[in-house]
Amino acid sequence: MRQKRVWGLVLLLALALMSLTSAVYAQDAEPAGLVPGETVTYRQTVPIHIVFVGFEQDDIRLPALRAWLPASYEPLVRAPQFYGLPGRDMGLRFNFDYHTHFTNQAFENDFFNYLASIATPGEPTLFQEIYNGMANNVLDVTGPVAYIDAPSAEQWLMTAGQQRLGINPDKSYTIYYVNWYDRPDFQFHVYTKTDSPDPDTGYNFGALRPTRKLIAWGGGHGRTWFYDLSAGPDSWSGNYDVDNADIDGDDEPDYRIPVIWEYAANGYRDPRELSGDLGRVARYVGINLLFTTSPLYDPLVAAPGPDGQRVAHVEIFEMHRLSNGVDWIDMDFVQAEYERFQPYYDWRFVLEQDKRPIAPGARLALRIWGGLSQREDCWVDYGTPFAELFCHFDENYSDYVPEYGPQDYVAAVFGYNGAIANMGNVPLGFADDNYRDGTQSYVFMFDGPEIRAAGYGFTTTTIHELGHHFGLSHPHDGYDSEQGLDYGPGGDYYFAWLGDESYTMMSYIDLTWEFGQFDEDNLYRYEFAGYLNWANDLLADIQAHPDRATVRDLVAAGQNHARQAERAFRQWDYLAAATHARLAFEAIATAAQTLGIDVGPAAVAPALPPTGAMPRWVDPIR
Numbered sequence: 001m002r003q004k005r006v007w008g009l010v011l012l013l014a015l016a017l018m019s020l021t022s023a024v025y026a027q028d029a030e031p032a033g034l035v036p037g038e039t040v041t042y043r044q045t046v047p048i049h050i051v052f053v054g055f056e057q058d059d060i061r062l063p064a065l066r067a068w069l070p071a072s073y074e075p076l077v078r079a080p081q082f083y084g085l086p087g088r089d090m091g092l093r094f095n096f097d098y099h100t101h102f103t104n105q106a107f108e109n110d111f112f113n114y115l116a117s118i119a120t121p122g123e124p125t126l127f128q129e130i131y132n133g134m135a136n137n138v139l140d141v142t143g144p145v146a147y148i149d150a151p152s153a154e155q156w157l158m159t160a161g162q163q164r165l166g167i168n169p170d171k172s173y174t175i176y177y178v179n180w181y182d183r184p185d186f187q188f189h190v191y192t193k194t195d196s197p198d199p200d201t202g203y204n205f206g207a208l209r210p211t212r213k214l215i216a217w218g219g220g221h222g223r224t225w226f227y228d229l230s231a232g233p234d235s236w237s238g239n240y241d242v243d244n245a246d247i248d249g250d251d252e253p254d255y256r257i258p259v260i261w262e263y264a265a266n267g268y269r270d271p272r273e274l275s276g277d278l279g280r281v282a283r284y285v286g287i288n289l290l291f292t293t294s295p296l297y298d299p300l301v302a303a304p305g306p307d308g309q310r311v312a313h314v315e316i317f318e319m320h321r322l323s324n325g326v327d328w329i330d331m332d333f334v335q336a337e338y339e340r341f342q343p344y345y346d347w348r349f350v351l352e353q354d355k356r357p358i359a360p361g362a363r364l365a366l367r368i369w370g371g372l373s374q375r376e377d378c379w380v381d382y383g384t385p386f387a388e389l390f391c392h393f394d395e396n397y398s399d400y401v402p403e404y405g406p407q408d409y410v411a412a413v414f415g416y417n418g419a420i421a422n423m424g425n426v427p428l429g430f431a432d433d434n435y436r437d438g439t440q441s442y443v444f445m446f447d448g449p450e451i452r453a454a455g456y457g458f459t460t461t462t463i464h465e466l467g468h469h470f471g472l473s474h475p476h477d478g479y480d481s482e483q484g485l486d487y488g489p490g491g492d493y494y495f496a497w498l499g500d501e502s503y504t505m506m507s508y509i510d511l512t513w514e515f516g517q518f519d520e521d522n523l524y525r526y527e528f529a530g531y532l533n534w535a536n537d538l539l540a541d542i543q544a545h546p547d548r549a550t551v552r553d554l555v556a557a558g559q560n561h562a563r564q565a566e567r568a569f570r571q572w573d574y575l576a577a578a579t580h581a582r583l584a585f586e587a588i589a590t591a592a593q594t595l596g597i598d599v600g601p602a603a604v605a606p607a608l609p610p611t612g613a614m615p616r617w618v619d620p621i622r
Contacts, residue, residue, distance in 0.1 A: 192212075194207040432444060532565060
């Protein structure tokens with residue numbers, strides 16, 4: 001009897017482990033559909049190709065590069081960690097399969113001839129001239145400098161990688177490291193993108209700003225990003241400065257990746273460090289910030305209920321007697337981008353103009369937040385005037401935002417149009433926290449004659465800050481899941497600014513006003529896993545309900561969509577995966593509501609005591 005009992009326990013344990021495995025490793029078998037009560041981790045093997053163009057194999061010590069590369073990535077919600085809370089596990093795990101390639105002479109001849117053929121000659125950039133004036137630079141950049149269209153170079157590499165290297169651009173990510181310098185046909189060069197002026201002001205950052213001359217680009221045509229170490233030096237990465245250890249003035253040395261000729265015995269960096277530097281870029285820029293990054297806020301906090309809309313309610317406060325802020329926001333442009341980006345939602349965009357004079361409370365909140373008033377107000381409960389805008393609009397929400405449908409999610413955006421002198425020390429905008437639980441709360445943005453003179457209207461700020469509100473991080477700050485490290489572009493990670501040299505509305509570089517391939521991949525995967533696991537939780541309650549048979553058709557529909565979502569995820573069709581996951585959730589949530597089960601939020605954030613230690617993230621006037 002004792003032996004039978006032991007074997008019985010072993011069998012039960014084995015069955016339990018098999019059940020757990022079917023939930024946790026659902027992507028290793030046929031689509032499981034929904035698993036009631038389980039939190040499923042959806043796994044995917046992600047091939048990452050690292051291609052060296054113009055490098056000799058002896059130039060790169062592959063073990064030194066690979067030592068920096070992570071084996072896997074598990075995204076989580078970043079913002080709660082800054083409040084001492086664990087960020088929600090997103091239910092995703094990516095295991096990386098690395099492949100390295102060195103291109104041959106024919107590939108390189110064709111590529112560099114192509115760059116030369118599309119180049120426009122010009123004078124050295126401002127930052128190349130600054131580099132020339134450094135005391136410790138290895139050489140001087142001389143003209144004519146080739147100005148090369150970055151999206152065209154990206155497209156050429158992606159196509160050639162598929163045709164000549166056998167890289168599948170639909171089911172992998174690729175980093176191209178480029179070195180033109182060692183060839184006799186080398187030209188000093190930079191990359192440009194000049195086809196996206198600001199939709200409100202018409203200001204063309206890519207054409208007019210020397211800070212927007214590039215050395216890297218990607219994500220506009222597909223899952224490819226290139227970094228040309230022989231381009232520049234440029235402003236954004238900071239590699240034009242080879243004299244000063246601290247480039248951003250925070251009294252901390254800033255780690256930058258120099259141009260290729262600065263890897264020399266008398267240069268900025270020891271040549272033996274090149275391989276490790278390329279490994280750093282692959283990990284802390286390519287993988288962590290572009291390919292498989294973590295959300296700033298939980299996208300499911302901003303999820304509408306079944307049949308609900310996602311509403312963006314924008315309220316503009318007019319503080320300038322000679323201009324109207326509503327003339328500097330194109331809500332059709334904003335709506336079109338979000339409907340393109342997330343077509344699985346029913347969107348509604350509302351613009352309201354707060355008539356002059358501005359409401360006294362809204363004006364006072366801004367003056368306190370902007371440092372123009374020392375008055376004590378609701379911010380006192382949170383220990384910092386930085387909380388003033390949040391607490392004022394939270395306490396007076398109904399005075400500004402009308403009531404929408406019970407299933408709708410409303411993202412409230414408050415914009416101030418005024419002179420800088422009347423607004424104080426304000427940025428372009430920011431997506432604010434709820435200082436009681438660390439989730440997202442409201443969006444605030446600022447514009448006026450001086451800010452518009454710098455090139456910015458309200459439209460692009462609205463798109464960018466709502467991107468944060470719905471979960472997206474910048475491509476220059478993020479999280480390393482194996483190291484448990486949240487980092488931004490400073491100190492040892494200053495080179496993370498390179499992530500901004502990519503096709504995304506979430507960068508600071510102002511060269512596109514759309515969400516790119518990497519934004520789409522990441523947000524769609526967050527919502528794919530999030531909605532299916534939310535449906536799993538609800539399905540457990542449904543199965544425990546005595547009237548569950550009355551909603552069997554809704555449950556069957558939810559299961560069907562869940563299986564389609566899993567199939568699409570496996571095929572890297574992340575838009576279809578998110579679309580079917582949302583439909584699965586809607587079916588299961590409708591079934592739950594029919595039975596009187598509270599759908600509730602996907603995750604309930606714990607309440608926090610008021611504290612002045614919350615992060616202060618804003619998006620500055622650049």
